Amino acid sequence: MTAIDQLETPAAIVDLDRLENNIERLQNYLDSHGISNWPHIKTHKIPAIAQMQIAAGAAGITCQKLGEAEIMAQAGIQNIFLPYNLIGQAKLERLMMLAQQIQISVTADSAFVIDGLGKAARQHALNIPVLVEFDTGLGRCGVQTPQQAADLALQITQQSHLVFDGLMTYPINEHTGKFVQQTKEILEKDGIPVRRVSVGGTPQMWTAHQYPFVTEYRAGMYIYGDRYTLRSEAMKLEQVAFYVITTVVSRPTPERAILDGGSKTFSSDLLGLDGYGMILAYPDARLYQLSEEHGFVDFSACSEKPAIGDRVTVVPNHCCSVTNLFNEIVAVRNGIVETTWPVAARGALQ
Amino acid sequence: MTAIDQLETPAAIVDLDRLENNIERLQNYLDSHGISNWPHIKTHKIPAIAQMQIAAGAAGITCQKLGEAEIMAQAGIQNIFLPYNLIGQAKLERLMMLAQQIQISVTADSAFVIDGLGKAARQHALNIPVLVEFDTGLGRCGVQTPQQAADLALQITQQSHLVFDGLMTYPINEHTGKFVQQTKEILEKDGIPVRRVSVGGTPQMWTAHQYPFVTEYRAGMYIYGDRYTLRSEAMKLEQVAFYVITTVVSRPTPERAILDGGSKTFSSDLLGLDGYGMILAYPDARLYQLSEEHGFVDFSACSEKPAIGDRVTVVPNHCCSVTNLFNEIVAVRNGIVETTWPVAARGALQ
Numbered sequence: 001m002t003a004i005d006q007l008e009t010p011a012a013i014v015d016l017d018r019l020e021n022n023i024e025r026l027q028n029y030l031d032s033h034g035i036s037n038w039p040h041i042k043t044h045k046i047p048a049i050a051q052m053q054i055a056a057g058a059a060g061i062t063c064q065k066l067g068e069a070e071i072m073a074q075a076g077i078q079n080i081f082l083p084y085n086l087i088g089q090a091k092l093e094r095l096m097m098l099a100q101q102i103q104i105s106v107t108a109d110s111a112f113v114i115d116g117l118g119k120a121a122r123q124h125a126l127n128i129p130v131l132v133e134f135d136t137g138l139g140r141c142g143v144q145t146p147q148q149a150a151d152l153a154l155q156i157t158q159q160s161h162l163v164f165d166g167l168m169t170y171p172i173n174e175h176t177g178k179f180v181q182q183t184k185e186i187l188e189k190d191g192i193p194v195r196r197v198s199v200g201g202t203p204q205m206w207t208a209h210q211y212p213f214v215t216e217y218r219a220g221m222y223i224y225g226d227r228y229t230l231r232s233e234a235m236k237l238e239q240v241a242f243y244v245i246t247t248v249v250s251r252p253t254p255e256r257a258i259l260d261g262g263s264k265t266f267s268s269d270l271l272g273l274d275g276y277g278m279i280l281a282y283p284d285a286r287l288y289q290l291s292e293e294h295g296f297v298d299f300s301a302c303s304e305k306p307a308i309g310d311r312v313t314v315v316p317n318h319c320c321s322v323t324n325l326f327n328e329i330v331a332v333r334n335g336i337v338e339t340t341w342p343v344a345a346r347g348a349l350q
Numbered sequence: 351m352t353a354i355d356q357l358e359t360p361a362a363i364v365d366l367d368r369l370e371n372n373i374e375r376l377q378n379y380l381d382s383h384g385i386s387n388w389p390h391i392k393t394h395k396i397p398a399i400a401q402m403q404i405a406a407g408a409a410g411i412t413c414q415k416l417g418e419a420e421i422m423a424q425a426g427i428q429n430i431f432l433p434y435n436l437i438g439q440a441k442l443e444r445l446m447m448l449a450q451q452i453q454i455s456v457t458a459d460s461a462f463v464i465d466g467l468g469k470a471a472r473q474h475a476l477n478i479p480v481l482v483e484f485d486t487g488l489g490r491c492g493v494q495t496p497q498q499a500a501d502l503a504l505q506i507t508q509q510s511h512l513v514f515d516g517l518m519t520y521p522i523n524e525h526t527g528k529f530v531q532q533t534k535e536i537l538e539k540d541g542i543p544v545r546r547v548s549v550g551g552t553p554q555m556w557t558a559h560q561y562p563f564v565t566e567y568r569a570g571m572y573i574y575g576d577r578y579t580l581r582s583e584a585m586k587l588e589q590v591a592f593y594v595i596t597t598v599v600s601r602p603t604p605e606r607a608i609l610d611g612g613s614k615t616f617s618s619d620l621l622g623l624d625g626y627g628m629i630l631a632y633p634d635a636r637l638y639q640l641s642e643e644h645g646f647v648d649f650s651a652c653s654e655k656p657a658i659g660d661r662v663t664v665v666p667n668h669c670c671s672v673t674n675l676f677n678e679i680v681a682v683r684n685g686i687v688e689t690t691w692p693v694a695a696r697g698a699l700q
Contacts, residue, residue: 268618327697347677
């Protein structure tokens with residue numbers, strides 16, 4: 001029986017009670033509003049957690065990269081949504097391999113992507129569901145107008161082995177409904193139904209029911225939580241299930257302490273926050289700078305300060321980036337290690 | 351025979367000719383000035399490259415974390431410098447295991463760390479060389495004054511199984527010489543010699559000979575290079591051996607393109623630079639934003655713009671953070687893949 005205090009640092013910890021509660025809370029909310037749950041596994045990249053999400057009632061999982069989907073499919077996940085433009089013969093072949101094993105749907109935001117998908121699907125005589133991605137202000141991928149969305153939907157229906165399955169965007173906001181409505185109106189004239197409207201985002205997750213056109217939801221960070229999620233008020237501190245334990249390895253000055261975790265532990269993600277993490281026992285401390293394996297903390301605002309060798313627990317800015325830096329995540333319950341999960345889909349960039 | 355163009359993206363590439371030249375260039379420079387070369391493997395985390403560095407004449411390698419040192423020792427590296435405060439029984443036991451197999455020296459900047467090292471070394475009847483870390487303005491670890499450095503050196507000599515081996519700092523600058531000189535003067539009164547003065551940093555590497563007190567040098571990024579190294583003018587663009595190949599997966603607007611690499615490919619390290627990388631064929635393009643698996647590029651300043659499906663090659667801001675995000679690095683020569691290296695010490699955070 002290993003207690004948290006016995007773990008070497010830096011260690012990435014998941015509190016299982018909180019994790020289970022977080023999975024259940026969103027599932028219940030989406031269930032109660034008739035919205036299908038497609039949790040995004042980019043946050044954890046761990047098949048065991050994906051299986052917990054499915055067991056709790058998720059319709060399937062969302063993966064961001066094909067490599068993640070392959071690892072999750074290998075682990076027995078049967079329904080995967082891959083909202084990414086897949087390009088190039090190698091990736092299209094891999095998609096077809098997956099489509100022979102599991103139910104998988106993808107997205108497209110250009111004729112180029114649709115043509116590639118259509119050709120591969122035809123060659124393999126597989127029917128691939130495709131959603132059209134639209135941009136609601138993030139300024140990333142996605143078509144810019146309802147007419148463009150409708151044009152691509154029509155192109156999908158014209159490919160013999162593609163199935164137009166609906167619309168996808170991230171995040172959801174006040175522009176989303178109008179875009180969906182206008183696209184639907186154009187498509188109705190051609191008798192093309194929009195079966196799925198997939199939106200996502202943990203910060204906005206509790207507002208999903210305010211958008212009656214939404215049929216499914218993709219949230220990632222809701223299982224863990226982090227400073228970014230806390231700032232959005234989508235989660236409370238006592239719900240945060242993910243943190244990093246570090247050791248104070250130096251106290252070079254009365255005000256400064258150095259932790260044994262830096263940008264290779266916490267990532268450099270700031271996301272508009274001040275500093276790189278929140279130290280639980282020292283809320284007034286500032287983790288103000290990172291080098292690769294050191295965290296610089298200013299304890300000048302704290303009346304009590306840690307000594308060399310003390311451990312401090314950090315809630316990082318962005319859990320998705322932090323899990324991606326660890327080889328394994330330690331799952332604990334009541335402070336006792338229950339299991340250790342390799343981050344199986346870590347580095348699945350392709 | 352695989353050509354670069356056939357690799358799936360995003361792919362992290364090392365140009366072997368340039369890598370070999372970079373290894374040789376620094377080795378020759380340090381050799382010509384009688385400075386011992388201890389390259390920092392945090393940049394590559396690949397045993398094969400460490401072996402190339404040793405074969406070229408490096409006295410040993412530098413690792414930042416104990417886990418890195420274990421992996422390098424397993425791969426046959428016999429001389430390792432670990433400039434990190436090792437704390438806690440588990441890590442000290444692991445250090446003693448390593449010290450039984452290879453030559454390893456460490457650093458300390460507090461009596462706490464020295465006491466821990468001394469006790470472990472005594473228990474195992476091993477002699478551990480320890481350098482005192484001092485702070486020359488980085489504001490990370492390290493004692494603040496020559497008197498503190500001398501006090502710790504004396505404490506090391508008083509531990510039966512520790513050997514005071516010298517002084518260590520990062521980076522080197524105009525304060526370093528005075529600090530070393532004053533510490534030496536204090537220690538000379540006690541008859542304690544300062545055998546090693548270890549400094550580091552790729553940006554300053556070609557100035558090492560200007561500091562006659564330096565006995566050894568730790569550089570990491572010099573093997574690969576990146577935008578940060580280019581800005582420092584320690585390397586030229588035609589010497590940069592490391593880059594990331596990506597594919598344009600979306601062209602949502604006439605000016606914007608989206609790449610299939612984001613913060614999980616390039617890291618969020620800015621290091622004071624504008625944007626997250628330099629696109630080789632489009633020097634006026636700005637990689638202005640990253641989400642986890644997407645890179646946002648503004649091509650408005652470029653007369654020619656890439657199409658969906660085109661590949662673009664990116665020199666990232668910080669090679670050390672990028673290699674740490676990839677499962678493997680593809681080594682090429684004249685555009686042809688020669689080998690693929692797993693990033694063996696990736697995630698060796700403990």
